[in-house]
Amino acid sequence: MLEFELMTFVLHQSTETQPEIVETIQGEGVHTGVPSFFIRLQGCSVHCFFCDEKETWINRENNSIEAETDEIIDQLEIMNSLLKRVVITGGEPTEQPVAKLIKALQAKSYEVAIETAGTGEYTQEILDNEDLFVTFSPKEIYSKSSSIQDQRIWSRADELKFVIANQEAEQYLLQQVLPKLKAANNSCPIFLVPDWYNQETTKGQVLVLCKQYPGHFRMGFQLHKQLGVY
Numbered sequence: 027m028l029e030f031e032l033m034t035f036v037l038h039q040s041t042e043t044q045p046e047i048v049e050t051i052q053g054e055g056v057h058t059g060v061p062s063f064f065i066r067l068q069g070c071s072v073h074c075f076f077c078d079e080k081e082t083w084i085n086r087e088n089n090s091i092e093a094e095t096d097e098i099i100d101q102l103e104i105m106n107s108l109l110k111r112v113v114i115t116g117g118e119p120t121e122q123p124v125a126k127l128i129k130a131l132q133a134k135s136y137e138v139a140i141e142t143a144g145t146g147e148y149t150q151e152i153l154d155n156e157d158l159f160v161t162f163s164p165k166e167i168y169s170k171s172s173s174i175q176d177q178r179i180w181s182r183a184d185e186l187k188f189v190i191a192n193q194e195a196e197q198y199l200l201q202q203v204l205p206k207l208k209a210a211n212n213s214c215p216i217f218l219v220p221d222w223y224n225q226e227t228t229k230g231q232v233l234v235l236c237k238q239y240p241g242h243f244r245m246g247f248q249l250h251k252q253l254g255v256y
């Protein structure tokens with residue numbers, strides 16, 4: 027008997043027949059350098075201007091492939107049965123019933139992390155799942171179409187990753203992000219990540235913020251991009 031519910035998910039398609047499931051290293055945050063599978067779910071309504079995964083925006087039309095929970099897990103085991111860490115990313119993973127996928131992976135002893143912009147609905151299954159690592163990357167400031175509906179994400183986040191892509195981002199960080207985390211009594215690490223495509227300016231902004239507010243922020247970087255791996 028299966029230990030988890032069978033369910034179909036829409037994944038980003040990496041080749042004509044294969045869903046995007048990649049074995050690589052975690053490139054950001056507190057788990058930087060840790061070998062991990064990345065499962066990229068299709069669909070994101072946030073539409074940040076700096077997004078380097080724009081092909082995940084269109085759901086169920088182009089570039090997507092359906093896979094059942096057991097097919098996803100089989101694929102992981104074929105790729106590397108020794109690796110037991112999975113990062114679910116997107117797109118925006120919470121635009122699909124991702125709690126079921128998390129539960130299925132955990133039932134098979136995978137350590138699971140999720141990367142979210144906080145725009146989805148956070149089911150109790152996600153909020154109460156203490157074994158799940160949540161990377162929250164608020165993007166409202168960069169999105170005309172999405173906002174954070176479920177404020178519980180501010181207390182659930184295990185780390186916060188905030189992309190600095192323009193001057194307005196600083197205001198949002200200081201006037202929204204910090205007060206909301208404080209109100210949620212969450213002292214998780216906050217990584218400030220310079221927008222990769224505008225590093226000349228954004229790297230300097232991040233350095234200044236880290237120096238001006240010691241104890242609040244860490245400089246974030248994207249090791250996978252710097253190394254040129256997935």
Ligand code: SF4
Binds near residue numbers: 079165
């Ligand atoms: S939330 Fe992530 S996937 Fe969605 S548009 Fe922004 S950067 Fe791209």
